Amino acid sequence: MKKILGFAAVILAAALTVSGCTRKGGGETIKIGFIGPLTGDLAYAGANMKEAVEIARDEINGKGGINGKKLEVIFEDGKCDPKEAANAGNKLINIDGVTAIIGGVCSSETLAVAPLAEKSKVILFSAASTNPAITQAGDDYVFRDVPSDTFQAIYAARYIKINLNKQRVALLKCLSDWCMGVSDAFKSEFQKAGGVVTAEESFPQDSRDLRSQLVKIKASDPQLIYFVSYTEASIVGIKQMKELGIKSAVFGADAWSDPKIWESVKSNGEGSMWVEPANKNYPPEFIEAMRKKAGDKVINVYAPRAYDAMKMLAMVMNRAGTDTGLIKKGLRNIKNYQGIADNYTFDAHGDITGASYVVRTYRGGKMIDVR
Numbered sequence: 001m002k003k004i005l006g007f008a009a010v011i012l013a014a015a016l017t018v019s020g021c022t023r024k025g026g027g028e029t030i031k032i033g034f035i036g037p038l039t040g041d042l043a044y045a046g047a048n049m050k051e052a053v054e055i056a057r058d059e060i061n062g063k064g065g066i067n068g069k070k071l072e073v074i075f076e077d078g079k080c081d082p083k084e085a086a087n088a089g090n091k092l093i094n095i096d097g098v099t100a101i102i103g104g105v106c107s108s109e110t111l112a113v114a115p116l117a118e119k120s121k122v123i124l125f126s127a128a129s130t131n132p133a134i135t136q137a138g139d140d141y142v143f144r145d146v147p148s149d150t151f152q153a154i155y156a157a158r159y160i161k162i163n164l165n166k167q168r169v170a171l172l173k174c175l176s177d178w179c180m181g182v183s184d185a186f187k188s189e190f191q192k193a194g195g196v197v198t199a200e201e202s203f204p205q206d207s208r209d210l211r212s213q214l215v216k217i218k219a220s221d222p223q224l225i226y227f228v229s230y231t232e233a234s235i236v237g238i239k240q241m242k243e244l245g246i247k248s249a250v251f252g253a254d255a256w257s258d259p260k261i262w263e264s265v266k267s268n269g270e271g272s273m274w275v276e277p278a279n280k281n282y283p284p285e286f287i288e289a290m291r292k293k294a295g296d297k298v299i300n301v302y303a304p305r306a307y308d309a310m311k312m313l314a315m316v317m318n319r320a321g322t323d324t325g326l327i328k329k330g331l332r333n334i335k336n337y338q339g340i341a342d343n344y345t346f347d348a349h350g351d352i353t354g355a356s357y358v359v360r361t362y363r364g365g366k367m368i369d370v371r
Contacts (some may be wrong), residue, residue, distance in 0.1 A: 006217070006316035010291050011360040014202075016320050017215075018162065019110075026065060028069070028070075028071035029069060029070045029071065029097045029323075030065070030066050030069050030071055030072065030099055030322055030365070031072050031073075031074060031089075031096055031097060031099060031319070032057075032071055032072070032073045032074070032098055032099060032100050032101070032102065032310070032313070033073070033075075033076065033089075033090070033092035033096065033098040033100070033102070033103070034049075034050060034053055034073055034074065034075045034076065034095075034099035034101065034102045034103055034106035035076050035078040035085055035088045035089060035101055035103030035104045035105075035109055035113060035285075036049055036050065036077075036078055036103050036106075036128075037077065037078055037079050037104075037105055037106060037109075038075065038077040038078075039079060039233050040049065040079050040080055041080055041205070041206075041230045041233075042080045042105060042106060042230055042231065042255070042258075044060045044231070044258050044259075044300065045105055045128065045255075045258065045300050045302060045303075045324060046077075046078075046080075046105050048290075048294065048297070048299065048300035048302075048303040049105060049127060049128065049300065049302055049303050049306040050075055050306075051293040051294050051303065052290065052303035052306045052307040052310075053073060053102055053306050053309075053310050054073070054293065054309065055286065055289045055290065055293070055307060056306075056310035056314075057071050057073050057310060060310070060311070060314045066312045066314060066317045066318055066321075066322075067318060067321065068316075071314070073102075074096050074098065074218055076088035076090060076091065076092060078103065078104050078105065078106065078109040080105070080106040080108065080109060080176075080230070081108065081109070082109065082111065082112035082124050082177075083102075083112070084109075085104050085106075085108070085109035085110075085112045085113050086113060086116065086171045088113075088125075089101065089112070089113035089116045089117065090116060092122075092258055093116060093117070093120045093122050094113055094120075094368070095286050096357055098122060099122065099123065099317070099322045099324060099327070100122065100125060100313055100324070100327065101113065101121035101122060101123065101124050101125065101344055102125050102126075102127065102180075102309050102313075103124070103125075103126060104126060104128075104129055104307060105126070105127075105128040105129065105238065105302070106119075106128075106129065106176070106178060107129040107130060107133075107134065107176070107177040107178040108176055108177040108178065109129065109132035109284075110124065110126045110129035110131075110134055110137070110142075111129075111131065111133060111134060111137055111177055114134065114137035114142050115137070115138070115157050115184060117138060117141050117142060118137075118138040118140060118141050118142065121140075121141060121324050121325065122141060122324060123141050123143065123313070123324055123327055123328060123331070124141060124142045124143070124307075125143045125144065125145070125146070125309045125312075125331075126142075126143070126144040126145075126146065127145055127146055127302055127306040127308070127309045127312060128146055128302040128304035128305065128306070129144055129146065129178070130144075130146055130147065130148055130149040130152060130178065130181070130182070130254070131148075131149055131177045131178050131181035131182075132148050132149055132150045132181050132185060133167070133181065134148070134351075135148060135176065135349045135351055136349070138350070139348070139349055139350070140328055141324065141328055141350075142350050143328075143346065143350035143351075144342050144350065144351060144352070145305050145309050145312070145339070145342070146305055146352070147277060147301065147340075147351075147352060147354075147355030148351060148355075149178070149181045149182045149185050150185050150357035151357070152182060152185075152253065152254060152275055152277075152355070152357060153182055153183075153186040153188075153266060154183075154185070154186030154189045155191055155275055155276045155355075155357045156186055156226070156251065156253070157186050157189035157190040157193060157195070158189070158193065158220065159275070159359060160190070160195075160224060160226070160251060161190060161193045161194070161195050162193075164224065164249070164251075166195075166223040166224040166249065167194075167195055167196060167222070167223065168195070168196050168198050168222050168223045168224075169190060169196070169197060169198065169222055169223065169224045169225070169226050170197070170198045170199040170200070170201070170217040170220055170222035170224075170225050170226070170248070171183050171186070171187060171197060171199070171200040171201070171226050171228075172201050172202075172203075172210070172213060172214075172217060172225055172227045172228070172229070172237065173200075173201075173202050173203075173227075173228040173229065174202065174203055174204070174205045174225070174228065174229045174230065175202050175204055175205060176205045176209070176230070178204075178228075178255075179202075179205070179228045179229060179230075179298045182228045182253045183226070183228045186226055186228075186323065187200070187267055190226075198217075198220035198221065198222045199216055199217045199219075199220035199222065199245075201213035201214075201216055201217055205229075205230065205233065206232075206233075207233055207236075208232065208233065208236050209236065209240075210233065210237045210240055211240055211244065212238055214240055214241060214244055214246065215244065217246070217248075218244060218245075218246050218248075218291055222248050223248060223249065223250055224248055224249040224250070225241070225246070225249070225250050225251070225362075226249050226252075226334070227250055227251070227252050228250050228252065228253045228255075229252070229255065230255050231258045231260055231261055233257065234252065234255070234256060234261050235260075235261055235265055236265045238250065238261070238268055238269050238272065239263045239265055239268050241268075242268045245371040249271070249273070250269075250272045250273070251272070251273045251274060251275075252272065252273070252274035252275075253274060253275060254271075254274065254275060254276040254277065254301065256276070256360075257274070257276045257300060257301045257360070257367075258300070259297075259367065262283075262362045262365075262367060265320060266365075269362045270362065270363060270364075271361065271362070271363065273359055273360065273361045274359070274360055274361075275357050275359055275360075275371065276301045276357065276358060276360060277301055277302075277305075277341075277342070277356070277357060277358075278356040278357050278358040279301060279304055279340075279341045279342065279353070282299065282304055283340055283343075286304065286307065286340055287299070290303070304339070304340045304341035305341045307339075307340060307341070308337075308339030308340060308341050308342070308344070311323065311339065312334060312337060312339070312344070313327070313331075313333065314352050315337075316330035316331055316334075317330075331346060331350070332346050332348065332350065333346075334346050342356075349352075358370075366368070
């Protein structure tokens with residue numbers, strides 16, 4: 001019996017894969033998937049983006065849905081892990097038969113799902129994955145409405161070199177696609193500008209002790225440590241820097257927008273800085289809707305981009321239906337779409353063509369803008 005059921009499942013998956021380009025949405029709803037970390041290190045970001053997608057879905061359905069059909073969103077926990085994300089992508093594509101997936105959140109999730117989306121001709125639309133490799137991960141069906149790390153790293157390198165006048169920088173990064181992508185791009189730009197990298201240390205994403213790496217960095221006598229990591233390791237690293245008497249300035253990347261980091265490190269993080277995409281002032285209706293779902297929680301920098309991704313998909317699907325070949329053409333033709341987080345124009349690779357950033361710091365118990 002198990003063998004018969006397994007064979008039937010394979011046939012079903014194959015049939016759904018073959019039908020990818022012409023997913024006509026024959027059911028009562030149009031299915032959209034979501035992949036992001038709903039548990040683990042980046043759960044705050046994933047849950048916040050999930051809430052924003054739900055708000056966009058409800059607004060779209062409240063206005064009649066897509067050509068009279070309601071949107072149904074199926075949420076899967078990618079856990080910021082490529083294997084978990086690939087499993088989630090396979091389920092959404094081959095079992096649930098989704099037309100599009102909003103995700104992943106972590107770059108490792110998106111890079112794992114991109115080949116599946118391309119092969120099955122399913123739209124994959126990330127609102128948070130920034131690794132430069134995603135640009136080449138799928139020229140047909142992979143999109144993102146967040147800037148590549150190439151932009152972020154260049155901005156951070158120039159800001160540190162010119163505005164902060166730091167000439168000697170040490171690199172500390174986790175071993176994930178996102179961490180390595182940001183750090184490598186930063187290193188290239190910083191050295192190009194005449195800066196010196198005094199040390200370069202890495203650690204597994206789930207590491208909770210960075211003392212050995214920090215001792216080597218301290219010995220290299222940097223003026224600043226460029227620290228690229230997710231929430232839990234960032235908390236550990238910032239605390240251990242103080243324990244080891246490291247006086248160097250500390251500068252992070254956009255994952256440091258998670259308030260949990262600063263709530264945990266408290267005064268140990270005083271003066272720490274980071275870069276994140278600059279968002280517009282959000283509409284009061286969106287802020288109120290997020291408040292109803294999440295209480296007084298700070299809106300993550302990527303949640304409004306997830307909302308915008310769902311709205312752009314709906315706009316295109318209202319014209320193209322659920323034919324993913326037509327949807328990808330519609331998305332690629334978007335020019336100067338004004339969302340709540342940014343103004344979007346897509347290039348031939350599915351990337352947005354511009355990027356703007358803000359430098360933030362933790363000071364006096366608050367996350368505030370520097371510039």
